[in-house]
Amino acid sequence: MTDPAIRGRRLPVVALLAANAVSNIGNSLSLVAVPWFVLETTGSPTRTGIIAFFHTIPTILGGFFGGTIVDRLGHRRSSILADILSGMTIAAIPLLHVTTGIAYWQLLVLVFLGAVFDSPGMTARLAILPELAQRAKMPLERVNAAGQSIQGLSVLIGPPLAGLLIAAMDATSVLWIDAATFAVSALLVRLLVPLLAVGAAEGEGSYLRQLREGFRFMVGDPLIRGLLIPFAVVNFLTAPMFSVVMPVFARREFGSAQDLGLLIGSFGAGSIAGAVLYGWMQARIPKFQGLVVAILVSGLPIWALAAGPPFLLCVVLLFISGLGAGPINPIAITALQQRVAPEMLGRALGIAVGMSMVASPAGMLVAGALLEWIGPPGTFTYMALGFAFVTGWIALNPSTRELNLPSAVPAEPETVAT
Numbered sequence: 001m002t003d004p005a006i007r008g009r010r011l012p013v014v015a016l017l018a019a020n021a022v023s024n025i026g027n028s029l030s031l032v033a034v035p036w037f038v039l040e041t042t043g044s045p046t047r048t049g050i051i052a053f054f055h056t057i058p059t060i061l062g063g064f065f066g067g068t069i070v071d072r073l074g075h076r077r078s079s080i081l082a083d084i085l086s087g088m089t090i091a092a093i094p095l096l097h098v099t100t101g102i103a104y105w106q107l108l109v110l111v112f113l114g115a116v117f118d119s120p121g122m123t124a125r126l127a128i129l130p131e132l133a134q135r136a137k138m139p140l141e142r143v144n145a146a147g148q149s150i151q152g153l154s155v156l157i158g159p160p161l162a163g164l165l166i167a168a169m170d171a172t173s174v175l176w177i178d179a180a181t182f183a184v185s186a187l188l189v190r191l192l193v194p195l196l197a198v199g200a201a202e203g204e205g206s207y208l209r210q211l212r213e214g215f216r217f218m219v220g221d222p223l224i225r226g227l228l229i230p231f232a233v234v235n236f237l238t239a240p241m242f243s244v245v246m247p248v249f250a251r252r253e254f255g256s257a258q259d260l261g262l263l264i265g266s267f268g269a270g271s272i273a274g275a276v277l278y279g280w281m282q283a284r285i286p287k288f289q290g291l292v293v294a295i296l297v298s299g300l301p302i303w304a305l306a307a308g309p310p311f312l313l314c315v316v317l318l319f320i321s322g323l324g325a326g327p328i329n330p331i332a333i334t335a336l337q338q339r340v341a342p343e344m345l346g347r348a349l350g351i352a353v354g355m356s357m358v359a360s361p362a363g364m365l366v367a368g369a370l371l372e373w374i375g376p377p378g379t380f381t382y383m384a385l386g387f388a389f390v391t392g393w394i395a396l397n398p399s400t401r402e403l404n405l406p407s408a409v410p411a412e413p414e415t416v417a418t
Helices: 004-042 045-073 075-098 104-135 140-168 171-192 207-220 222-253 257-284 287-305 311-325 328-339 342-396 398-404
Strands: none
Touching: 004 045, 004 075, 004 104, 004 140, 004 171, 045 075, 045 104, 045 207, 045 342, 075 104, 075 171, 075 342, 104 140, 104 328, 104 342, 140 171, 140 257, 140 328, 207 222, 207 342, 222 257, 222 287, 222 311, 222 328, 222 342, 222 398, 257 287, 257 311, 257 328, 287 311, 287 328, 287 342, 287 398, 328 342
């Protein structure tokens, strides 16, 4: 039976992970409910595509430029504020729709603002985790693996749940529920996550100066630089995998949207299992070797997909690829959290998120062009070669071996008044 004192120390970690899960489910609901709302109210696929664009680009901007604001305001305060603002922008859509009516330009502005607030909120919660994990005497790798598992589960649950809710009610009602998820996330952090020792960094210079300091640190640190480039390549390769490549592959090979859903779900289940497995075994797995093996396992099945195997084998291959992908983010995030000073962690995580996400739109464009030119087999081969490059980069780069060096352990954080 767990000691009550241990449960008390772990409660803030559980609360923060729960807040992240609820916020992620809200984002997943948005991905389905907002485009459906546009189609219901305008009937225009073109306008729906523009909305998707306005949901993607500001997320990248929020990552690059929001991390500095997170450091200036304080991590806990930023998490609460980002959720409140995200919830307000989402709630404004159905509110305007049922009262005065919402113009399309107003919808674009609200979607843009909601996406801008998402990245700083996620960045703030990641920046809080190291202190909470240390206070709870929990391995940071295990906490990050749990967070990755919960995030993967949220992404699996959110879109189908949105579809069921829209069918049972309508898109407007789902948007109200979406707004409520952000309120729940903000309340969890406000009530159950203490304000710890690392406070806001507003006294350390101007916003632009702090932003430059963050970029200089990220570029100047050999380990972080050695990880940022290959991870941008991984995002470039994987972002179009399920939004562009797999839909074309599934339609040509199997002709069924249901099969596409099973293929995507198989990868998602594998990634959750991989993150859980890493969280359980992290104490016995050196981070450098674990990262190399994870990327290798994630990329190898793509070679087999290029041969157009039978459906059930595709399901197995994608599960294995997801199994390899599961530990990648926990290892990388832990390295950042342990490498960067707490007062600069918001900037570092924001820049890392921004750099990884900025590669996604370009990857989708390239993948779409390759599918037209050389078809799914050639596109899978190109992606597999990209994973082989990333595996070699990390395995042969001397700086990435620093992942195995012991981290400096900060002093025990003190809880201050909330």
